Structure formats: C-alpha cells, structure tokens
Amino acid sequence: MSLDPPAYLANLQGNIRQRPIPWDGAVRAGTLTEEQLSRIRAVDKVKKDVRKQTIESDLDGYRTLFVGADGKTSVLELAAKRQDVVQYILVLLKDLLDTVPALSKALLKNGDPYRHFLPLLGKSTQLDDPIPLLTSTVLVSLMAGSRDESTATVDKALPLIFSYLSSLTKNADAGLQDIGVQEYSSLLYGTATRQQFWTQRDETVGPLIDILRAAAGITKDNSAASLLSGSTNVARSGFEGSLGGGVGLQLLYHVLLVMWQLSFEAAEVGTALNKEHDIVFLYTQLLRLSPKEKTSRLLLSTLYNLLSANQEKLLGIAVSVRLPSLLQNLQSRQFNDPDLREDLDRLRELLEEYTKTKTTFDEYVAEVNDGHLRWTPPHRNTVFWAENARKILDYENGALIRKLAEIIKEPWEKDKYVLAVACNDIGFLVREVPEKRGQLERLGLKTRVMELMGDSDENVRWESLKALGGWLQYSFDTK
Numbered sequence: 001m002s003l004d005p006p007a008y009l010a011n012l013q014g015n016i017r018q019r020p021i022p023w024d025g026a027v028r029a030g031t032l033t034e035e036q037l038s039r040i041r042a043v044d045k046v047k048k049d050v051r052k053q054t055i056e057s058d059l060d061g062y063r064t065l066f067v068g069a070d071g072k073t074s075v076l077e078l079a080a081k082r083q084d085v086v087q088y089i090l091v092l093l094k095d096l097l098d099t100v101p102a103l104s105k106a107l108l109k110n111g112d113p114y115r116h117f118l119p120l121l122g123k124s125t126q127l128d129d130p131i132p133l134l135t136s137t138v139l140v141s142l143m144a145g146s147r148d149e150s151t152a153t154v155d156k157a158l159p160l161i162f163s164y165l166s167s168l169t170k171n172a173d174a175g176l177q178d179i180g181v182q183e184y185s186s187l188l189y190g191t192a193t194r195q196q197f198w199t200q201r202d203e204t205v206g207p208l209i210d211i212l213r214a215a216a217g218i219t220k221d222n223s224a225a226s227l228l229s230g231s232t233n234v235a236r237s238g239f240e241g242s243l244g245g246g247v248g249l250q251l252l253y254h255v256l257l258v259m260w261q262l263s264f265e266a267a268e269v270g271t272a273l274n275k276e277h278d279i280v281f282l283y284t285q286l287l288r289l290s291p292k293e294k295t296s297r298l299l300l301s302t303l304y305n306l307l308s309a310n311q312e313k314l315l316g317i318a319v320s321v322r323l324p325s326l327l328q329n330l331q332s333r334q335f336n337d338p339d340l341r342e343d344l345d346r347l348r349e350l351l352e353e354y355t356k357t358k359t360t361f362d363e364y365v366a367e368v369n370d371g372h373l374r375w376t377p378p379h380r381n382t383v384f385w386a387e388n389a390r391k392i393l394d395y396e397n398g399a400l401i402r403k404l405a406e407i408i409k410e411p412w413e414k415d416k417y418v419l420a421v422a423c424n425d426i427g428f429l430v431r432e433v434p435e436k437r438g439q440l441e442r443l444g445l446k447t448r449v450m451e452l453m454g455d456s457d458e459n460v461r462w463e464s465l466k467a468l469g470g471w472l473q474y475s476f477d478t479k
Contacts, residue, residue: 030078104141169181182254293336330419424466
C-alpha cells in the first residue's frame with residue numbers, strides 16, 4: 001500500500017539529495033573505498049530504468065555495499081564518523097529500495113542484515129537529528145519491500161522499529177506523528193507483523209487511540225459512559241481540515257488505515273481492543289462525526305471486521321452504543337463509494353440479524369461480559385430491573401453477578417464511570433431481590449460498595465451511597 005510521503009520527510013530527503021559530497025576526498029580519508037564509490041556513482045543521479053538495470057545485474061555487489069560481507073565492510077560502517085555521508089547513503093538506499101524491489105530480498109540474504117541499521121535508530125534523542133528518522137524509512141522499505149516475516153525481522157528488528165515509531169506518534173508535532181503512522185501502515189503487511197504490533201500495543205496502539213479519542217472529542221472527563229448517558233455533548237464543528245483536538249484529516253485517515261489493517265486480526269484482538277479502549281463506542285462516535293467518505297469507509301470496514309469476528313462479545317455492545325440507529329441514518333445518505341455502501345449494508349445486515357433474536361436482557365449480558373459498563377438505557381430503567389433482576393442473579397448459576405463482582409473490584413482509574421454504573425446495578429439488585437443480598441455479600445459486593453463511598457470521583461461516591469441505601473432500607477424494613 002503506497003502513501004505519499006509526509007511533506008517534512010520529503011523535504012528532508014530532497015535537501016540531502018542536493019547536498020554536494022566530496023566523494024574523492026572521502027575516499028582518500030578512508031570514509032569509503034574506490035569500489036564502493038564506483039557502485040554509488042553508477043546508481044546516483046541517474047534515470048530509474050538505468051538504476052534498476054544496474055542493480056539487478058549486480059545484486060551481490062550492492063548487498064555487500066550496504067550490509068557488508070565476509071571480509072568486506074559496509075559503507076555505513078566505514079562512514080560512521082561522517083554524518084553527511086551516512087545521511088546521503090540512507091536517502092540513496094531508500095530510493096533504491098523503492099525503485100528496485102529485488103534489492104530488498106537481496107539485502108536480507110546477509111546473515112545479519114540489520115546489524116548496521118538498528119544502532120542508528122537510537123543514535124540520538126535529538127528530534128532535529130535526521131539519522132534515526134532516515135534509518136527508519138530504510139528499514140520500513142526493506143521489510144515492506146520483501147514482505148519478510150523471518151525471525152531476524154519479526155523478533156529482532158521489528159520490536160525496535162515499532163518502539164522508535166511509537167516515539168514519533170507520541171510527539172506533539174503532527175508531521176512526525178504522520179510519518180510514524182504511515183510507516184506503521186507499511187509494516188502491517190502480514191499476520192506476523194500485525195501480531196507483533198499488537199504485542200507491543202501499549203507503545204503502538206495506545207497512542208493511536210489517543211489521537212482517535214482527541215478527534216472524537218472524548219477526554220477523561222468526557223468519556224463514553226458520560227456521552228451515552230447524555231450528560232455531555234461532543235462538538236460537531238470544524239471538520240474541514242481539522243477535527244476535534246486539532247487532529248488533521250490526513251492524520252486521522254492514516255491512523256484509521258492502520259487500525260483497519262490491525263482489524264484483519266480481529267478474532268485475536270477484537271475483545272481486548274474493546275475492553276481496553278472501548279473501540280466499538282469510539283468508532284461509532286467517529287462514524288457519527290466522520291467528515292469524508294474515505295474516513296467513513298475505513299470506520300465501517302473496521303467495525304465490520306471486529307463485530308463479525310467477535311459476534312458473541314461485541315454485537316451486544318454495538319447495539320448498546322446505538323450503532324444500528326446510526327447505520328439506519330447513514331443508509332439514507334447518497335454515498336459515491338461502492339465499497340462504502342457495501343460495508344454499510346453488510347454491517348447493517350449483521351446487526352439486524354442479531355437484534356431480531358436478542359432482547360434487552362441479552363444486551364445487558366453482553367455488556368457485563370465485555371466488562372466495560374456504560375450508562376446504556378437498561379441501567380436507569382426501573383422496569384428493566386423489575387423484570388430482570390432475579391434473572392440476572394440466577395443467570396448460569398450466578399456467572400453474571402460474579403462477573404459484575406470482578407468488574408467493580410478493578411480500580412478503573414481511566415474510566416470511573418464503570419464503577420458508578422456497577423454500583424447502580426448492585427443497588428437495583430438489592431432493592432428488587434432483597435432476599436438474595438447474602439449472595440451479593442458473599443461475593444464482597446457490600447464491602448466494595450462501602451469502600452467506594454470514599455472514592456475520589458463524585459459520581460462513584462453518589463452511586464455507592466445509593467447502592468448501600470438498598471441494604472440499609474432492607475435492614476430497617478425487616479426490624
């Protein structure tokens with residue numbers, strides 16, 4: 001998948017290509033050999049077809065030039081003390097890898113093809129040092145061009161590259177963020193690389209979710225739970241060029257593209273992605289605000305991949321965050337993109353089939369099993385609790401209430417609303433089925449509710465107080 005290089009990177013590479021390098025003097029100084037210089041000159045500043053023919057006729061020679069061989073030192077190793085030469089070689093190599101696909105596979109035939117590149121990633125922590133950035137572009141082109149999934153690539157080099165790219169995506173500079181995100185996209189070409197990306201998800205996925213949350217206008221004080229409860233509104237303006245949180249449309253598209261590529265591993269990552277980042281709600285919110293067809297298409301396709309691969313766990317969540325009604329509204333719009341229309345139809349049909357056979361109780365079960373409680377309609381509905389409280393307590397020999405106990409015992413530092421919702425539910429259960437309070441107490445729920453009365457969050461304190469009131473009311477009524 002080819003993307004236009006970000007302007008910052010293109011300008012940097014262009015400036016380096018134009019720099020005059022005193023090659024003959026570099027040879028005299030031992031920065032490189034005559035043989036190396038001859039090969040560089042044969043492909044530097046020549047037409048692409050000449051460059052391609054020259055390299056393909058001497059793949060072993062160019063492999064030795066860049067990664068060395070037995071008894072021969074690579075040009076990067078020889079030129080290590082000349083930063084101008086190293087920068088030039090890195091830009092040239094990136095151009096060659098893009099022009100001559102066969103070169104990528106040739107370089108990987110070396111016993112340790114990454115030996116001279118990986119140290120350059122950590123060469124400097126200064127943002128204005130171009131060498132780590134240029135090195136990352138070379139490594140990404142090398143891996144993507146060969147689509148390599150060897151141990152040397154996936155287990156040794158890829159984790160270091162992902163860590164470096166993560167530092168770009170966490171940078172405040174949108175240009176550097178976009179470089180990191182685009183290079184991620186180039187690397188997610190196969191299952192092995194996507195799995196490694198997911199393994200490092202605190203570094204890789206986490207910052208991307210932060211960008212998406214900023215675009216959707218969701219902050220710590222403006223969480224999914226509060227939005228679903230109707231207590232907070234998301235701004236709906238400023239979509240041309242920049243979304244909420246200053247996220248540009250191009251950066252948003254590239255982040256969505258990476259997440260779409262990750263969604264091809266939906267069976268493995270889908271439920272954890274939702275538990276850790278409330279992804280179904282986040283994507284529903286982004287879809288509601290999406291300003292362009294190209295972003296809507298990625299949102300719909302990713303949602304379909306996640307939901308279709310995790311129907312038991314995620315379809316109920318999709319219903320609870322009101323995705324079906326949003327899709328119904330989108331159905332009336334005239335989209336030009338046939339792929340978008342197809343994804344919209346597939347997703348709508350998937351949810352329609354689910355809702356035909358599922359009830360509000362099923363949605364509640366799905367939400368509790370997901371673990372990330374929200375202020376969805378059932379929680380405040382007294383009729384729902386009157387009809388279903390006993391059913392919830394008896395469900396699968398108490399499995400549902402045990403899951404609720406697990407949820408409320410977690411700290412939920414990043415989303416206190418989960419604790420507030422759990423206290424609300426426990427309060428309803430005590431009031432509706434008071435004779436079962438012993439079952440709740442044995443699970444530690446009364447003790448936990450009392451602990452939460454001292455929580456730092458006002459909503460949690462209020463809901464825990466109300467929940468405890470159920471126990472107190474029952475105690476007084478029975479005296």
